[in-house]
Amino acid sequence: MIEHSPADTRTRLIDAAADLIAAAPGEDFSLRAVCDAVGVKLPTLYHFFGSKQGLIDAVVERGFDMYLEAKGAQEPNGDPIHDIRAGWDAHVAFGIAHPGFYTLMYGKVRPGYSPDAQERPSELLRGLTAQAAAQGRLAVDPVQAAAHILVANIGVTLRQIILAERDDALSAAVREGVISAITGTAPAETRSAVNAVIELASSHPETLGVAETALLIGWLQRLRDEER
Amino acid sequence: MIEHSPADTRTRLIDAAADLIAAAPGEDFSLRAVCDAVGVKLPTLYHFFGSKQGLIDAVVERGFDMYLEAKGAQEPNGDPIHDIRAGWDAHVAFGIAHPGFYTLMYGKVRPGYSPDAQERPSELLRGLTAQAAAQGRLAVDPVQAAAHILVANIGVTLRQIILAERDDALSAAVREGVISAITGTAPAETRSAVNAVIELASSHPETLGVAETALLIGWLQRLRDEER
DNA sequence: GTATATGTATATCATTGATACAGCGATACG
Protein backbone atom coordinates (compact mmCIF):
# COMPACT_ATOMS: atom_id res chain seq x y z
CA MET A 1 0.00 0.00 0.00
CA ILE A 2 1.27 3.40 -0.94
CA GLU A 3 2.01 5.61 2.02
CA HIS A 4 2.16 9.36 2.26
CA SER A 5 3.12 11.61 5.09
CA PRO A 6 0.15 13.50 6.53
CA ALA A 7 1.34 16.84 5.24
CA ASP A 8 1.73 15.29 1.83
CA THR A 9 -1.88 14.16 1.61
CA ARG A 10 -3.11 17.48 2.91
CA THR A 11 -1.01 19.36 0.41
CA ARG A 12 -2.11 17.13 -2.42
CA LEU A 13 -5.74 17.76 -1.55
CA ILE A 14 -5.18 21.49 -1.75
CA ASP A 15 -3.31 21.03 -5.02
CA ALA A 16 -6.12 19.00 -6.50
CA ALA A 17 -8.74 21.51 -5.38
CA ALA A 18 -6.68 24.36 -6.81
CA ASP A 19 -6.39 22.51 -10.11
CA LEU A 20 -10.12 21.92 -10.32
CA ILE A 21 -10.84 25.53 -9.48
CA ALA A 22 -8.34 26.76 -12.04
CA ALA A 23 -9.86 24.44 -14.66
CA ALA A 24 -13.37 25.84 -14.07
CA PRO A 25 -13.00 29.35 -12.63
CA GLY A 26 -16.05 30.58 -10.83
CA GLU A 27 -17.76 27.19 -10.92
CA ASP A 28 -18.42 25.02 -7.93
CA PHE A 29 -16.24 22.00 -7.47
CA SER A 30 -17.12 18.65 -5.95
CA LEU A 31 -15.32 17.30 -2.92
CA ARG A 32 -15.53 13.83 -4.41
CA ALA A 33 -13.72 15.03 -7.50
CA VAL A 34 -10.97 16.37 -5.26
CA CYS A 35 -10.77 13.07 -3.41
CA ASP A 36 -10.73 11.05 -6.61
CA ALA A 37 -7.87 13.13 -7.97
CA VAL A 38 -5.84 12.34 -4.87
CA GLY A 39 -7.01 8.73 -4.56
CA VAL A 40 -8.61 9.17 -1.18
CA LYS A 41 -12.10 9.03 0.30
CA LEU A 42 -14.28 11.75 1.75
CA PRO A 43 -13.55 11.19 5.46
CA THR A 44 -9.87 11.85 4.80
CA LEU A 45 -10.66 15.23 3.36
CA TYR A 46 -12.93 15.99 6.28
CA HIS A 47 -10.21 14.87 8.65
CA PHE A 48 -7.92 17.60 7.36
CA PHE A 49 -10.32 20.40 6.58
CA GLY A 50 -13.50 19.79 8.55
CA SER A 51 -15.75 21.19 5.85
CA LYS A 52 -15.79 22.37 2.29
CA GLN A 53 -15.29 25.91 3.51
CA GLY A 54 -12.23 24.70 5.39
CA LEU A 55 -10.71 23.42 2.17
CA ILE A 56 -11.66 26.61 0.36
CA ASP A 57 -10.00 28.65 3.10
CA ALA A 58 -6.82 26.65 2.64
CA VAL A 59 -6.94 27.22 -1.11
CA VAL A 60 -7.54 30.94 -0.57
CA GLU A 61 -4.58 31.05 1.78
CA ARG A 62 -2.45 29.51 -0.92
CA GLY A 63 -3.88 32.01 -3.42
CA PHE A 64 -2.70 34.89 -1.27
CA ASP A 65 0.68 33.21 -0.93
CA MET A 66 0.99 33.12 -4.71
CA TYR A 67 -0.28 36.67 -4.95
CA LEU A 68 2.19 38.06 -2.45
CA GLU A 69 4.98 36.04 -4.00
CA ALA A 70 4.22 37.56 -7.39
CA LYS A 71 4.16 40.98 -5.79
CA GLY A 72 7.35 40.32 -3.88
CA ALA A 73 9.17 39.60 -7.13
CA GLN A 74 9.12 43.33 -7.90
CA GLU A 75 11.29 44.89 -5.23
CA PRO A 76 10.09 48.21 -3.89
CA ASN A 77 12.12 51.01 -5.43
CA GLY A 78 11.53 53.41 -2.57
CA ASP A 79 8.98 55.64 -4.20
CA PRO A 80 5.62 54.78 -2.62
CA ILE A 81 3.47 56.08 -5.45
CA HIS A 82 5.52 54.13 -7.92
CA ASP A 83 5.11 51.04 -5.77
CA ILE A 84 1.37 51.60 -5.64
CA ARG A 85 1.29 51.71 -9.41
CA ALA A 86 3.29 48.51 -9.67
CA GLY A 87 1.10 46.88 -7.03
CA TRP A 88 -2.03 47.85 -8.94
CA ASP A 89 -0.76 46.27 -12.13
CA ALA A 90 0.39 43.15 -10.30
CA HIS A 91 -3.06 42.85 -8.72
CA VAL A 92 -4.84 43.03 -12.06
CA ALA A 93 -2.33 40.69 -13.69
CA PHE A 94 -2.81 38.11 -10.96
CA GLY A 95 -6.58 38.25 -11.27
CA ILE A 96 -6.47 37.71 -15.00
CA ALA A 97 -3.85 34.98 -14.77
CA HIS A 98 -5.66 33.12 -11.98
CA PRO A 99 -9.35 33.93 -12.20
CA GLY A 100 -10.28 30.85 -10.18
CA PHE A 101 -8.12 31.88 -7.26
CA TYR A 102 -9.02 35.52 -7.59
CA THR A 103 -12.72 34.79 -7.55
CA LEU A 104 -12.35 33.00 -4.24
CA MET A 105 -10.06 35.71 -2.85
CA TYR A 106 -12.02 38.81 -3.84
CA GLY A 107 -15.07 37.70 -5.81
CA LYS A 108 -17.18 36.03 -3.15
CA VAL A 109 -19.81 38.57 -2.31
CA ARG A 110 -21.54 37.84 0.97
CA PRO A 111 -22.41 40.50 3.51
CA GLY A 112 -20.11 40.44 6.49
CA TYR A 113 -17.70 37.91 5.14
CA SER A 114 -14.26 38.33 3.64
CA PRO A 115 -11.22 36.05 3.95
CA ASP A 116 -8.89 37.00 6.77
CA ALA A 117 -5.93 36.61 4.45
CA GLN A 118 -7.08 39.73 2.59
CA GLU A 119 -5.52 41.65 5.44
CA ARG A 120 -2.03 40.71 4.31
CA PRO A 121 -1.99 42.68 1.04
CA SER A 122 -4.21 45.36 2.56
CA GLU A 123 -1.65 45.91 5.28
CA LEU A 124 1.05 46.20 2.64
CA LEU A 125 -0.98 48.74 0.77
CA ARG A 126 -1.64 50.81 3.86
CA GLY A 127 2.11 50.78 4.45
CA LEU A 128 2.63 52.40 1.07
CA THR A 129 -0.04 55.04 1.55
CA ALA A 130 1.35 55.84 4.99
CA GLN A 131 4.78 56.26 3.42
CA ALA A 132 3.34 58.53 0.76
CA ALA A 133 1.54 60.54 3.42
CA ALA A 134 4.77 60.87 5.40
CA GLN A 135 6.33 62.42 2.31
CA GLY A 136 3.48 64.88 2.09
CA ARG A 137 2.28 63.48 -1.18
CA LEU A 138 -1.28 62.55 -0.23
CA ALA A 139 -4.23 64.87 -0.26
CA VAL A 140 -6.35 62.51 1.82
CA ASP A 141 -6.09 60.26 4.85
CA PRO A 142 -3.74 57.36 4.04
CA VAL A 143 -6.15 54.70 5.32
CA GLN A 144 -8.92 56.08 3.18
CA ALA A 145 -6.53 56.31 0.25
CA ALA A 146 -5.68 52.63 0.66
CA ALA A 147 -9.37 51.72 0.71
CA HIS A 148 -9.90 53.87 -2.36
CA ILE A 149 -7.15 52.11 -4.25
CA LEU A 150 -8.35 48.68 -3.18
CA VAL A 151 -12.00 49.01 -4.19
CA ALA A 152 -11.11 50.43 -7.57
CA ASN A 153 -8.43 47.83 -8.16
CA ILE A 154 -10.81 45.01 -7.29
CA GLY A 155 -13.59 46.54 -9.34
CA VAL A 156 -11.44 46.79 -12.43
CA THR A 157 -10.12 43.27 -11.99
CA LEU A 158 -13.47 41.60 -11.34
CA ARG A 159 -14.95 43.33 -14.35
CA GLN A 160 -12.23 42.07 -16.64
CA ILE A 161 -12.72 38.55 -15.31
CA ILE A 162 -16.49 38.71 -15.78
CA LEU A 163 -16.18 40.06 -19.29
CA ALA A 164 -13.38 37.56 -19.97
CA GLU A 165 -11.62 40.37 -21.71
CA ARG A 166 -8.47 42.16 -20.80
CA ASP A 167 -8.58 45.95 -20.99
CA ASP A 168 -5.22 47.47 -20.16
CA ALA A 169 -6.33 50.93 -21.19
CA LEU A 170 -9.25 50.86 -18.77
CA SER A 171 -7.07 49.55 -15.97
CA ALA A 172 -4.49 52.27 -16.57
CA ALA A 173 -7.15 54.97 -16.80
CA VAL A 174 -8.75 53.97 -13.52
CA ARG A 175 -5.36 53.58 -11.90
CA GLU A 176 -4.22 57.06 -12.86
CA GLY A 177 -7.58 58.46 -11.88
CA VAL A 178 -7.23 56.96 -8.44
CA ILE A 179 -3.69 58.20 -8.00
CA SER A 180 -4.66 61.68 -9.08
CA ALA A 181 -7.53 61.59 -6.63
CA ILE A 182 -5.48 60.56 -3.61
CA THR A 183 -2.52 62.79 -4.42
CA GLY A 184 -4.74 65.73 -5.26
CA THR A 185 -3.01 66.31 -8.55
CA ALA A 186 -4.60 66.83 -11.93
CA PRO A 187 -3.03 64.87 -14.75
CA ALA A 188 -4.35 67.15 -17.45
CA GLU A 189 -2.50 70.13 -16.08
CA THR A 190 0.92 68.64 -15.48
CA ARG A 191 2.49 70.65 -18.27
CA SER A 192 1.52 73.97 -16.86
CA ALA A 193 2.36 72.67 -13.41
CA VAL A 194 5.91 71.96 -14.53
CA ASN A 195 6.20 75.47 -15.84
CA ALA A 196 4.87 76.85 -12.60
CA VAL A 197 7.45 74.92 -10.62
CA ILE A 198 10.21 76.04 -12.92
CA GLU A 199 9.23 79.62 -12.14
CA LEU A 200 9.03 78.84 -8.45
CA ALA A 201 12.50 77.30 -8.41
CA SER A 202 14.10 80.00 -10.49
CA SER A 203 12.66 82.68 -8.24
CA HIS A 204 14.09 81.03 -5.11
CA PRO A 205 17.54 79.81 -6.11
CA GLU A 206 18.81 80.09 -2.54
CA THR A 207 16.63 77.21 -1.34
CA LEU A 208 18.50 74.50 -3.22
CA GLY A 209 21.55 76.45 -4.27
CA VAL A 210 22.22 77.96 -7.66
CA ALA A 211 23.82 74.93 -9.27
CA GLU A 212 21.19 72.55 -7.99
CA THR A 213 18.44 74.87 -9.10
CA ALA A 214 19.88 75.04 -12.57
CA LEU A 215 20.12 71.26 -12.70
CA LEU A 216 16.57 70.94 -11.36
CA ILE A 217 15.23 73.24 -14.02
CA GLY A 218 17.02 71.33 -16.72
CA TRP A 219 15.51 68.10 -15.48
CA LEU A 220 12.05 69.59 -15.29
CA GLN A 221 12.32 70.79 -18.86
CA ARG A 222 13.30 67.32 -19.97
CA LEU A 223 10.39 65.85 -18.04
CA ARG A 224 7.99 68.30 -19.59
CA ASP A 225 9.22 67.90 -23.14
CA GLU A 226 9.83 64.19 -23.24
CA GLU A 227 6.82 62.86 -21.37
CA ARG A 228 4.16 64.69 -23.21
CA MET B 1 -59.41 24.27 -4.37
CA ILE B 2 -57.81 27.66 -4.58
CA GLU B 3 -57.16 28.83 -8.11
CA HIS B 4 -54.67 31.32 -9.42
CA SER B 5 -54.17 32.69 -12.85
CA PRO B 6 -50.92 31.45 -14.43
CA ALA B 7 -49.27 34.85 -14.34
CA ASP B 8 -50.18 35.05 -10.69
CA THR B 9 -48.37 31.85 -9.79
CA ARG B 10 -45.35 32.85 -11.81
CA THR B 11 -45.22 36.22 -10.15
CA ARG B 12 -45.65 34.72 -6.73
CA LEU B 13 -42.75 32.37 -7.35
CA ILE B 14 -40.52 35.30 -8.24
CA ASP B 15 -41.78 37.16 -5.20
CA ALA B 16 -41.03 34.23 -2.93
CA ALA B 17 -37.56 33.78 -4.40
CA ALA B 18 -36.87 37.48 -4.02
CA ASP B 19 -37.97 37.33 -0.40
CA LEU B 20 -35.73 34.39 0.35
CA ILE B 21 -32.80 36.07 -1.35
CA ALA B 22 -33.42 39.30 0.52
CA ALA B 23 -33.63 37.39 3.79
CA ALA B 24 -30.26 35.72 3.24
CA PRO B 25 -28.25 37.94 0.87
CA GLY B 26 -25.44 36.16 -0.88
CA GLU B 27 -26.57 32.74 0.30
CA ASP B 28 -27.95 30.02 -1.89
CA PHE B 29 -31.67 29.41 -1.74
CA SER B 30 -33.55 26.17 -2.22
CA LEU B 31 -36.12 25.72 -4.94
CA ARG B 32 -38.20 23.68 -2.55
CA ALA B 33 -38.28 26.55 -0.10
CA VAL B 34 -39.57 28.78 -2.88
CA CYS B 35 -42.22 26.22 -3.78
CA ASP B 36 -43.26 25.75 -0.17
CA ALA B 37 -43.69 29.49 0.25
CA VAL B 38 -46.06 29.56 -2.70
CA GLY B 39 -47.75 26.26 -1.88
CA VAL B 40 -46.73 24.53 -5.07
CA LYS B 41 -44.50 21.63 -6.09
CA LEU B 42 -41.29 21.52 -8.03
CA PRO B 43 -42.67 20.70 -11.50
CA THR B 44 -44.73 23.88 -11.42
CA LEU B 45 -41.63 25.94 -10.86
CA TYR B 46 -39.84 24.09 -13.62
CA HIS B 47 -42.83 24.62 -15.88
CA PHE B 48 -42.38 28.38 -15.60
CA PHE B 49 -38.64 28.78 -15.38
CA GLY B 50 -37.06 25.63 -16.77
CA SER B 51 -34.17 25.68 -14.33
CA LYS B 52 -32.90 27.39 -11.24
CA GLN B 53 -30.91 29.75 -13.42
CA GLY B 54 -34.15 30.60 -15.21
CA LEU B 55 -35.72 31.65 -11.95
CA ILE B 56 -32.63 33.60 -10.98
CA ASP B 57 -32.68 35.37 -14.33
CA ALA B 58 -36.27 36.38 -13.69
CA VAL B 59 -35.35 37.68 -10.25
CA VAL B 60 -32.41 39.59 -11.70
CA GLU B 61 -34.68 41.08 -14.30
CA ARG B 62 -36.95 42.27 -11.54
CA GLY B 63 -33.91 43.60 -9.69
CA PHE B 64 -32.99 45.75 -12.64
CA ASP B 65 -36.59 46.91 -12.89
CA MET B 66 -36.44 48.08 -9.29
CA TYR B 67 -33.04 49.62 -9.89
CA LEU B 68 -34.11 51.58 -12.92
CA GLU B 69 -37.30 52.60 -11.21
CA ALA B 70 -35.32 54.00 -8.28
CA LYS B 71 -33.08 55.79 -10.74
CA GLY B 72 -36.01 57.06 -12.75
CA ALA B 73 -37.42 58.73 -9.65
CA GLN B 74 -34.72 61.38 -9.94
CA GLU B 75 -35.46 63.10 -13.22
CA PRO B 76 -32.43 64.14 -15.22
CA ASN B 77 -31.79 67.84 -14.74
CA GLY B 78 -29.96 68.28 -18.01
CA ASP B 79 -26.43 68.45 -16.71
CA PRO B 80 -24.83 65.11 -17.64
CA ILE B 81 -22.10 65.26 -15.03
CA HIS B 82 -24.66 66.04 -12.36
CA ASP B 83 -26.73 63.09 -13.57
CA ILE B 84 -23.69 60.85 -13.44
CA ARG B 85 -23.12 61.88 -9.82
CA ALA B 86 -26.75 61.20 -8.94
CA GLY B 87 -26.63 57.88 -10.80
CA TRP B 88 -23.53 56.86 -8.86
CA ASP B 89 -25.17 57.56 -5.54
CA ALA B 90 -28.37 55.79 -6.60
CA HIS B 91 -26.33 52.77 -7.63
CA VAL B 92 -24.55 52.54 -4.29
CA ALA B 93 -27.77 53.18 -2.37
CA PHE B 94 -29.55 50.40 -4.24
CA GLY B 95 -26.76 47.94 -3.56
CA ILE B 96 -26.78 48.67 0.14
CA ALA B 97 -30.56 48.63 0.37
CA HIS B 98 -30.90 45.38 -1.58
CA PRO B 99 -27.69 43.41 -1.18
CA GLY B 100 -29.42 40.17 -2.19
CA PHE B 101 -30.56 41.57 -5.50
CA TYR B 102 -27.36 43.47 -6.07
CA THR B 103 -25.24 40.38 -5.51
CA LEU B 104 -27.14 38.56 -8.23
CA MET B 105 -27.02 41.57 -10.53
CA TYR B 106 -23.37 42.52 -10.21
CA GLY B 107 -21.74 40.21 -7.70
CA LYS B 108 -21.72 36.88 -9.51
CA VAL B 109 -18.18 36.52 -10.73
CA ARG B 110 -17.84 33.96 -13.46
CA PRO B 111 -15.64 34.41 -16.53
CA GLY B 112 -17.63 35.18 -19.62
CA TYR B 113 -20.98 35.56 -17.92
CA SER B 114 -22.96 38.63 -16.97
CA PRO B 115 -26.72 39.16 -16.99
CA ASP B 116 -28.04 40.64 -20.21
CA ALA B 117 -30.14 43.07 -18.22
CA GLN B 118 -26.94 44.85 -17.15
CA GLU B 119 -27.04 46.43 -20.58
CA ARG B 120 -30.04 48.55 -19.62
CA PRO B 121 -28.32 50.76 -17.04
CA SER B 122 -25.05 50.58 -18.97
CA GLU B 123 -26.78 52.00 -22.00
CA LEU B 124 -28.20 54.76 -19.86
CA LEU B 125 -24.77 55.55 -18.52
CA ARG B 126 -23.21 55.65 -21.97
CA GLY B 127 -25.95 58.06 -22.95
CA LEU B 128 -24.82 60.41 -20.19
CA THR B 129 -21.13 60.21 -21.09
CA ALA B 130 -21.96 60.76 -24.74
CA GLN B 131 -23.94 63.82 -23.73
CA ALA B 132 -21.04 65.08 -21.64
CA ALA B 133 -18.67 64.47 -24.54
CA ALA B 134 -20.97 66.37 -26.88
CA GLN B 135 -20.70 69.32 -24.50
CA GLY B 136 -16.93 69.06 -24.67
CA ARG B 137 -16.66 68.17 -21.01
CA LEU B 138 -14.87 64.84 -21.26
CA ALA B 139 -11.14 64.39 -21.51
CA VAL B 140 -11.47 60.77 -22.64
CA ASP B 141 -13.56 58.61 -24.95
CA PRO B 142 -17.17 58.50 -23.67
CA VAL B 143 -17.46 54.71 -23.90
CA GLN B 144 -14.28 54.29 -21.91
CA ALA B 145 -15.49 56.88 -19.46
CA ALA B 146 -18.70 54.91 -18.94
CA ALA B 147 -16.72 51.72 -18.34
CA HIS B 148 -14.50 53.63 -15.92
CA ILE B 149 -17.48 54.87 -13.95
CA LEU B 150 -19.14 51.47 -13.91
CA VAL B 151 -16.20 49.42 -12.63
CA ALA B 152 -15.46 51.90 -9.87
CA ASN B 153 -19.11 52.19 -8.91
CA ILE B 154 -19.49 48.43 -8.72
CA GLY B 155 -16.21 48.05 -6.86
CA VAL B 156 -17.22 50.55 -4.22
CA THR B 157 -20.65 49.01 -3.82
CA LEU B 158 -19.53 45.40 -3.62
CA ARG B 159 -16.95 46.31 -1.04
CA GLN B 160 -19.48 47.98 1.19
CA ILE B 161 -21.74 44.96 0.91
CA ILE B 162 -18.92 42.57 1.73
CA LEU B 163 -17.79 44.63 4.69
CA ALA B 164 -21.43 45.09 5.72
CA GLU B 165 -20.49 48.66 6.43
CA ARG B 166 -21.59 51.80 4.73
CA ASP B 167 -18.85 54.29 3.89
CA ASP B 168 -20.27 57.41 2.30
CA ALA B 169 -16.96 59.22 2.48
CA LEU B 170 -15.21 56.50 0.52
CA SER B 171 -17.97 56.38 -2.05
CA ALA B 172 -17.86 60.14 -2.50
CA ALA B 173 -14.07 60.17 -2.73
CA VAL B 174 -14.00 57.50 -5.41
CA ARG B 175 -16.87 59.17 -7.24
CA GLU B 176 -15.13 62.53 -7.37
CA GLY B 177 -11.87 60.87 -8.33
CA VAL B 178 -13.56 59.19 -11.26
CA ILE B 179 -15.26 62.37 -12.38
CA SER B 180 -12.01 64.28 -12.18
CA ALA B 181 -10.32 61.58 -14.20
CA ILE B 182 -12.83 61.52 -17.03
CA THR B 183 -13.30 65.28 -17.18
CA GLY B 184 -9.61 66.00 -16.79
CA THR B 185 -10.27 68.57 -14.13
CA ALA B 186 -8.49 68.97 -10.85
CA PRO B 187 -10.02 67.60 -7.68
CA ALA B 188 -11.71 70.09 -5.44
CA GLU B 189 -8.74 70.90 -3.27
CA THR B 190 -5.91 71.17 -5.74
CA ARG B 191 -2.53 70.82 -4.13
CA SER B 192 0.36 72.86 -5.25
CA ALA B 193 1.79 72.42 -8.69
CA VAL B 194 4.85 70.98 -7.05
CA ASN B 195 2.93 67.86 -6.07
CA ALA B 196 1.74 67.41 -9.60
CA VAL B 197 5.30 67.55 -10.85
CA ILE B 198 6.44 65.11 -8.17
CA GLU B 199 3.87 62.65 -9.41
CA LEU B 200 4.86 63.28 -12.99
CA ALA B 201 8.49 62.55 -12.21
CA SER B 202 7.73 59.55 -10.07
CA SER B 203 5.61 58.00 -12.79
CA HIS B 204 8.42 58.32 -15.34
CA PRO B 205 11.61 57.40 -13.50
CA GLU B 206 13.24 56.28 -16.73
CA THR B 207 13.33 59.75 -18.20
CA LEU B 208 15.93 61.09 -15.82
CA GLY B 209 17.06 57.83 -14.28
CA VAL B 210 16.06 56.39 -10.93
CA ALA B 211 18.74 58.12 -8.87
CA GLU B 212 18.21 61.48 -10.51
CA THR B 213 14.45 61.14 -10.13
CA ALA B 214 14.82 60.42 -6.43
CA LEU B 215 17.08 63.44 -6.04
CA LEU B 216 14.69 65.59 -8.03
CA ILE B 217 11.78 64.54 -5.87
CA GLY B 218 13.74 65.30 -2.74
CA TRP B 219 14.56 68.76 -4.03
CA LEU B 220 10.98 69.39 -5.01
CA GLN B 221 9.82 68.40 -1.55
CA ARG B 222 12.29 70.83 0.01
CA LEU B 223 11.14 73.49 -2.39
CA ARG B 224 7.53 72.83 -1.49
CA ASP B 225 8.03 72.65 2.24
CA GLU B 226 10.36 75.64 2.59
CA GLU B 227 8.62 78.00 0.25
CA ARG B 228 5.19 77.69 1.74
C1' DG C 1 2.34 -4.99 25.70
C1' DT C 2 -1.14 -2.08 26.07
C1' DA C 3 -2.93 2.52 24.98
C1' DT C 4 -3.58 6.58 22.54
C1' DA C 5 -3.47 9.37 18.34
C1' DT C 6 -3.45 9.71 13.45
C1' DG C 7 -5.21 8.57 9.15
C1' DT C 8 -8.29 6.08 6.23
C1' DA C 9 -12.30 3.14 4.40
C1' DT C 10 -17.30 1.43 4.28
C1' DA C 11 -21.69 2.68 4.56
C1' DT C 12 -25.26 5.81 5.04
C1' DC C 13 -27.93 10.50 5.53
C1' DA C 14 -30.31 14.56 4.18
C1' DT C 15 -30.60 18.03 0.88
C1' DT C 16 -31.07 19.59 -3.58
C1' DG C 17 -31.50 20.37 -8.65
C1' DA C 18 -33.85 18.00 -12.09
C1' DT C 19 -37.24 14.79 -14.66
C1' DA C 20 -40.53 11.12 -16.07
C1' DC C 21 -45.14 10.33 -15.93
C1' DA C 22 -49.81 10.89 -15.01
C1' DG C 23 -53.92 13.48 -14.06
C1' DC C 24 -57.04 17.39 -14.07
C1' DG C 25 -59.39 21.36 -15.97
C1' DA C 26 -60.33 24.55 -19.50
C1' DT C 27 -60.70 25.94 -24.05
C1' DA C 28 -60.92 24.84 -29.06
C1' DC C 29 -62.93 22.38 -32.69
C1' DG C 30 -65.81 19.44 -35.54
Next chain:
DNA sequence: CGTATCGCTGTATCAATGATATACATATAC
Protein backbone atom coordinates in the same frame (compact mmCIF):
# COMPACT_ATOMS: atom_id res chain seq x y z
C1' DC D 1 -72.39 17.71 -27.68
C1' DG D 2 -68.22 15.07 -27.68
C1' DT D 3 -63.55 14.89 -28.13
C1' DA D 4 -58.97 16.63 -28.49
C1' DT D 5 -55.40 19.51 -27.31
C1' DC D 6 -52.94 22.45 -24.21
C1' DG D 7 -51.68 24.54 -19.83
C1' DC D 8 -50.75 23.57 -15.29
C1' DT D 9 -49.87 20.66 -11.34
C1' DG D 10 -48.92 16.54 -8.23
C1' DT D 11 -46.56 11.89 -7.17
C1' DA D 12 -42.60 9.55 -7.35
C1' DT D 13 -37.94 9.12 -8.27
C1' DC D 14 -32.88 10.18 -9.83
C1' DA D 15 -28.24 11.48 -9.35
C1' DA D 16 -25.05 14.43 -7.26
C1' DT D 17 -23.35 16.36 -3.24
C1' DG D 18 -21.96 17.90 1.53
C1' DA D 19 -21.60 15.66 5.73
C1' DT D 20 -21.11 11.97 9.42
C1' DA D 21 -21.19 7.59 12.26
C1' DT D 22 -18.56 3.70 12.84
C1' DA D 23 -14.78 0.82 12.48
C1' DC D 24 -10.12 -0.50 11.41
C1' DA D 25 -5.21 -0.08 10.69
C1' DT D 26 -0.71 1.69 11.74
C1' DA D 27 2.45 3.96 14.51
C1' DT D 28 4.17 6.10 18.46
C1' DA D 29 4.08 6.63 23.63
C1' DC D 30 4.39 4.76 28.06
